[in-house]
Amino acid sequence: MELRQIITEIKTKQPEIKSVFFVGCGASKAELYPAKYFLEGNAKELRTSLYTANEFNYATPVSVDSSAIVITCSLGGNTPETVKATSLAKSLGAHVIAVTHTEGAPITKDADYVVLHGFELNYAAKMEKMTKVLALAVEILNQYEGYAYYDKMVDGFGKIYDLIEKAVSSVVPQAKEFANAYKDAPVIYVMSSGATHEVAYSFSICLMMEMQWINSGSFHDGEFFHGPFEIVEKDVPFLLLMNDGRTRAMDSRALDFLHRFDAKTTVVDAKDFGLGSEIAKEVVDYFNPMLISGVLRVYAEQLSIVRNHPLTKRRYMWKLEY
Known part of the structure; x- marks a missing residue:
């Protein structure tokens, strides 16, 4: 399902969303941060939080309910803590979006919506997870509060992958210099x-x-x-x-x-x-x-x-x- 459509469907079911939670572990948690940073800086009403999955599981925020969107993320879709967090959020009535590279992975079992991303094809594909979660955050803000620079974000999403590929194609000499100096x-x-x-x-x-x-x-x-x-x-x-x-x-x-x-x-x-x-x-x-x-x-x-x-x-x- 297209990202805009996911948020449109959630809004149809839940006209008022109060909280957005981002949940993951390790690199996946870190890749959720730009989306959290974006919402934190631009939302006037929406609350946003970033949790490592087991913190979410052991000290679950009381605001995880039908007024919350929970976005969980795991590359392989089988990180036990994040799978558990996905199921927990669903059991508490939240609108759950699972982001993973693996279709049919355990993280998708209790999710309301699944966003699949690439990884192997090229360097830009490795950045799809971070980019798609940011795009979800932009859709949430624009549909629930409005966002003046929405079109400029959409334009940026259309350019970033080519920019990444162009950058990595020229950086090997500097990377080798770093490697030799820091090995x-x-x-x-x-x-x-x-x-x-x-x-x-x-x-x-x-x-x-x-x-x-x-x-x-x-x-x-x-x-x-x-x-x-x-x-x-x-x-x-x-x-x-x-x-x-x-x-x-x-x-x-x-x-x-x-x-x-x-x-x-x-x-x-x-x-x-x-x-x-x-x-x-x-x-x-x-x-x-x-x-x-x-x-x-x-x-x-x-x-x-x-x-x-x-x-x-x-x-x-x-x-x-x-």
Whole structure:
């Protein structure tokens, strides 16, 4: 079912929605963040929350009822905590949308609606999950409250996949440089701001800690000067994700400090890939995460090659009971 149609159908059944919950684990949770960020910044009445699935299961918000939309997300559709959260939300009367790559997966069993996304085809396909959830959030806001820049968001959705593919086609040399420079780093710190905040988080916990077994930490660069900057000194490894949009000043302030003390700094900047020249300035903030995530995938792949450590390698995940 087309995304706009899903929200239209929910509105027909439930003319008043009070809350929107986004629920997932790991990378899937992080990929829900741009949608949550969008609603939080633009909705005047709708409440919005982002939950890791077991938090949702063990400490379920009392507002999960027929006045809530719950969007759950799992790549394979079989993450036990997220499957349980989907069923729980349904049992409480919420309007449940499950987002997954796998048709007929367990997460779809108790969902009212299912949104399928790509993954294998190309780098843009890997960003479909994040993009489609953001599109759902835009539809929710526009249909329930109205959104002045709706058409500009729709235009952006029509351009972002080509922008991602264009960006990744040119970034391999920079990614190889990053890989060679950071392959022996004992730790890599990752930071960003705005809608890209949890891209830094997911790169840290998933691509570095899970897939490369590299110690890593992430933080919002607005928080950088309220604690984390004390560990900055010459050659400490940082990866800074710079946004095109309203929060760029925070990214720039962090970069200036890293350069001031000669930290080992790599920057992935959305402006380098022409995001703002294609996407309207009123909505460009919300498209940074997809573009930067696509580029970062190439960085992680090149790092895995020079370290001879495939991104698919695990020692605990899917290997034992936990």
